[in-house]
Amino acid sequence: MLHSEVKGKLLAIVGAENVEDNNASLLAYSYDSTARFQALPDAMVAPRNTEEVAGVVKVCNEHKIPIVPRGSGTNLCAGTTPTKGGIVLIFKHMNHILEIDQENLTMTVEPGVYTKDILNAAIDVGLFYPPDPGSMHISQIGGNISENSGGLRGLKYGVTRDYVLGLEIVLPNGEVIQTGGKLAKDVAGYDLTRLYIGAEGTLGVITKAILKLIPQPETKKTMLALYEDLEAAAETVSAIIANRIIPATLEFLDQATVQVVEDFAEIGLPVEAKAVLLIEQDGPPEVVDRDMDKIEELCKDNRAFDVQVAKTVEEAEQLTAARRSALSALSRLKPTTILEDATVPRSEIAKMVKAIGEIAEKYQLNICTFGHAGDGNLHPTCLTDARDEAEIELVEKAFEEIFQQAVALGGTITGEHGVGMMKLPYLHLKAGEHGIEAMRSIKQAIDPNGIMNPGKMIEPKGRQRMVVEHQ
Amino acid sequence: MLHSEVKGKLLAIVGAENVEDNNASLLAYSYDSTARFQALPDAMVAPRNTEEVAGVVKVCNEHKIPIVPRGSGTNLCAGTTPTKGGIVLIFKHMNHILEIDQENLTMTVEPGVYTKDILNAAIDVGLFYPPDPGSMHISQIGGNISENSGGLRGLKYGVTRDYVLGLEIVLPNGEVIQTGGKLAKDVAGYDLTRLYIGAEGTLGVITKAILKLIPQPETKKTMLALYEDLEAAAETVSAIIANRIIPATLEFLDQATVQVVEDFAEIGLPVEAKAVLLIEQDGPPEVVDRDMDKIEELCKDNRAFDVQVAKTVEEAEQLTAARRSALSALSRLKPTTILEDATVPRSEIAKMVKAIGEIAEKYQLNICTFGHAGDGNLHPTCLTDARDEAEIELVEKAFEEIFQQAVALGGTITGEHGVGMMKLPYLHLKAGEHGIEAMRSIKQAIDPNGIMNPGKMIEPKGRQRMVVEHQ
Structure with missing residues (x-):
């Protein structure tokens, strides 16, 4: 109190x-x-x-x-x-789009604006805000910035960090600073803008942001490629990149995920496939057509047993909406859903998915995997029950092994979800003790009283997950 | 000693x-x-x-x-x-390209590799490293990273920061850390990678970098647009962006710059024009043709009195090489060349160029202006003589006014050159005292003994330029 x-x-x-x-x-x-x-x-x-x-x-x-x-x-x-x-x-009061500057291609927003509203406001003037975290319908931009949220378009367009040009920040001492601006180039001092992006609210409060917009892609096409086995899907991903094509979206879903999404969405997804790639390309029509033809050919060359190109915008939207519903669909099945985001270099996806399968098998757990194959950002998702303490202990062990495996493959413990309290005990796997020490010294320098979001990311002590029932 | x-x-x-x-x-x-x-x-x-x-x-x-x-x-x-x-x-010994990973589109380099060699090595395998600072033929990647170097492709492709995925850093205490990786997404802890990019060597020593590559653009076209007055050139820049076209290069040169570059390069540049835009677009041929046709139309609509499209690759290369020679050409004229990079939002270019002209007039100085119009990054360049103390005092005053004006227009004191010793006394104009205080606290936290590149960027005391003859 x-x-x-x-x-x-x-x-x-x-x-x-x-x-x-x-x-x-x-x-x-x-x-x-x-x-x-x-x-x-x-x-x-x-x-x-x-x-x-x-x-x-x-x-x-x-x-x-x-x-x-x-x-x-x-x-x-x-x-x-x-x-x-x-x-x-x-930030329910600080939820305004303050300006759309069509000459400088920027949007200035308060932290409480919903991500989806930013995208829609951009589209209304023929512009585009690419970052699209799974929760973008209800997530707020302040949270996106603090977590450096990713999404389905990361491969081609990057993440939230790549679309923040400047910030207004209230420092932990209560002073207000402005960083960056409507500027493509600015090297005046340390890059505080990027230091605060992904800082998870541990260094101050973001009260305003200048976002970068880009011209809206002229058109978009969507396809599904179906596989009998996972390796073929992973090889397709490599083949697309090897052909110097960077699709806007390149999502992977395993059979278990496709099954629960279909049960949830009922749009006729191919539940018979062992692995599915959801592929989108956007841009000028000539380029999209050419790329999608080539991608279809590469899918077939790499043993896709079927390739389904969406015939209408509605059909395409249904497919991406289905993918976006994966977490909701999965969380209907069991009382507790633990969704992780171990991330590896793109070339290591097949190995990582295989390792997740083996770890799930070892601990006899139900782990579905889907995610952003194009950027190696996978979401192994465990369906469990927080009241079953014995199983939860196994879940903890399994995820620790998954993180170790991701780092061993040149990856990271979190691609887009952040560290928070959840992955605090694993940060050393990626950042190392000296890296964490450097981070701690920055935290201590900026927030000497430790008031900003304490207990997150880099606190010295390990975590003990609090066992509460899944909401 | x-x-x-x-x-x-x-x-x-x-x-x-x-x-x-x-x-x-x-x-x-x-x-x-x-x-x-x-x-x-x-x-x-x-x-x-x-x-x-x-x-x-x-x-x-x-x-x-x-x-x-x-x-x-x-x-x-x-x-x-x-x-x-x-x-x-x-870093003459640490000058190796360690790996080109075509599957993950990365290149791993030591700090002493020349920027141009990185670009060439990428092109050799059909890939592309976009950052192209003016000095890229002889600049080293370690310096580019520490200064977050920009270049002529900043508008479309971004700057060095956008192409560094991970670093190996020796901290001031001698410990070695690894940041990032071959990863499109990584949010494990504070973004040390970006903190070190542009830190000007004040936080440690970069000993390795993982660079991001992209597919090489299929083709490129180059044109010059000639104007009777500056405003028309600036309006063209706005019109191009308003038409949702992002050219690969959008350079501005004033008449004085064109004249000295022509004297130097002798390739028939239009010395009669009051202002020249050098415009390039790259990408798939259909898109480049369409964009360049539209750009040509927009130039003419905005009072270009002539538009010259390069007919051959050689002619195009001659034009960009001439632009790149601007600094060398200018520095032949007088014993001392002081080249600055005040940067403003793109919409404010005409105002900024006008202000530079008025300030030069006020102090009776010879200031040429050229630069990256697409991203508002201008290079007002003063031709002077360091031995003339009276004039140098005026130069100092003039540049201080230029920086104040840039910041007043929503810009910054440096777009791509860095703060160093040169702009240390002006950093407060952009970052504010509280911003500088935050930067100082980070410096103190990471480098408590102040051994790393002292006297640069954020030291407490103001500068007194040392008067030495121009080399």
Whole structure:
């Protein structure tokens, strides 16, 4: 519970209607989309503008009260669950698109804008915002930036980091800084913009962002390629790249995933295939046609037993929507869904999928795998039950082995979900102790009181997952 | 002069042939390509591998000896001139392309590889490394990364930062870390890769880099558009972008620059034009043809009095080579050439060029302007004489006003050259005192003894340019 003096100060800054500390509110902000992590904050605070954020941060810094900045809570790394009480900062008032600058191809936004609204606003003027995390319908851009969210278009277009040109940041001491600008080039000092992208809210609060837009691709085509075995699908991915084609989307789904997605979406997905590639290309029509013809040929050369090109925009949208529903579909099957994102160099996908299968077999677990084959970003997803402590112990062991395997193949413990509390105990596998030490020293330098999202990413101590029932 | 104990330790690590401290050597490493900055180091050290770099850094950290990592010294911000003696670290032995991975589209390099060799090695296998700083024929990739170098393709393809996937870094304490990898997505911890890109050697020594390659564009076309006035050229730039075309290159040259480049290159450049745009598009032939036709139309619509499309590859190469020679051509005219890179949002180019003209007029200085119009990155270049102290004082005042104007227009004090010693006194204009304070705290955290390239970018004290004759 907040000390009454602190609560009084916060009320004076944001108004009584923007501080909540009743039990229902605290419970609502006690968890995010990550299974098995939950802890109560002391209050929810909803500032209305940057000045109010700065005021709140100053009070918290003075009283050493933790701040957890939170968007829609769609993250899968327990990045927005409280760990030591404090306040959860939400951006329901700071949710405006402030400007679309068609001459400089930028959009300036507040952190609470939904990702999908950014894309739609860009499309309305013939422009495009490529990053499309799976949760983009409800995720907020502030969260996307803090997690450096990826998505289905990462191979060709990159990730959130590649579309943020500048930030307004409230530092942990309450001072406000501006980084970057409407600038394609800017090397004035350390790259604070990119340091804050993916910092998971541990270095300050992002209160504004200048996003880069690009011309909208003229057209798009979508196809499914079906395989009897996984290696053939992986070889196709390699063959496409070897032919110097970079598709907009190159998704992989294993049979188990296709089956549950079909049960959920009922659009006639090929449940008989052992592996499916969902491939999209966008761009000028001549190029899309040429690329898709070549890709179809490469799929067949690499033992696809069927290739289905979507005939209409609706059919194409149905296919990508089905892929996007994978997590929702999977999470219907068992009480607890643990979705990971071990990532490897593209060339190692077949080995990684095979290793996941063997690890699942070893621990007798139900793990489906789908993900972004084009950029090696896989989502092994375990269907389990958090109440079954014996099984959960096996799940922990299995994922640790999966992370070890990913790093051994030149990969990483997380491609797009972030570290948060979830993968804190595994960060050393990728970053090494000296790397973590460098990160800790930066954290300590910027946030000496440790108020910003404590217990995430680089805290010294290991994790003990809190066993709570899957929401 | 190095203490004999220190020198002995360094000799033991790298061998006697890789430590030089005779006067001729010290003089050779006392300056870079920046006019009017010069100071002697105590020694030049050339390590042969990462272990030797780590050993050297440990010795220097123990004895608090400054280290200035240096590529070819082509930078224009006095980023590699010594300030407090110490050693200049050069990479003549660490100059190998270690691997080209065609499946993952990466190239792994040591810091001493020439940028041009990277591009050529990529082209040899049908791939492409887009960043092309003006000095790419002789610049080294380590320097490019440390300065986050830009170039002529920034608008469409981005800058060095966008093509570095991972680094090997020797920290100031001598420990070696690996960041990133052959990975399109990686969010395991703070983005140390991007923090080190553009850090100007102030946070450690880069000893290896994994670069991202892309498929080589199938074809390229080049044209010149000639204008009676500057505004028309600037309006053309806006019109091209408004038509959702992103050219590979969109360069601006004022009449004075065209004149000196023609005097130098003698290829028949249009010296009668008040402003010239050099425009290139690359990609699939259909798209290049369509874009170039449209661009030609837009140039004419916006009052270009002539548009010249290069008829052959040789003619096109001659044009871009002429543009690349601008600095060399300009520096023949007067003893001292001071080339700056104030950068503004693309929409503000006309205002900025006009302001530069007015400031030159006010101080009665000879300032030519050319640069990357597509990304707002201009290079106002003052032809002067460092021995003329009265004029140099005016030059200082003029550039300060130019930087203020750039920032007032939403721009930055440096788009691609870096801060170094040269722009240290102006960094606050862009980053603000609180921004600089955040940067200083990071520097202090990572390099508590202040050994890495001291006196650059964010040192507390203002600069006094050292008056030395232009080399």
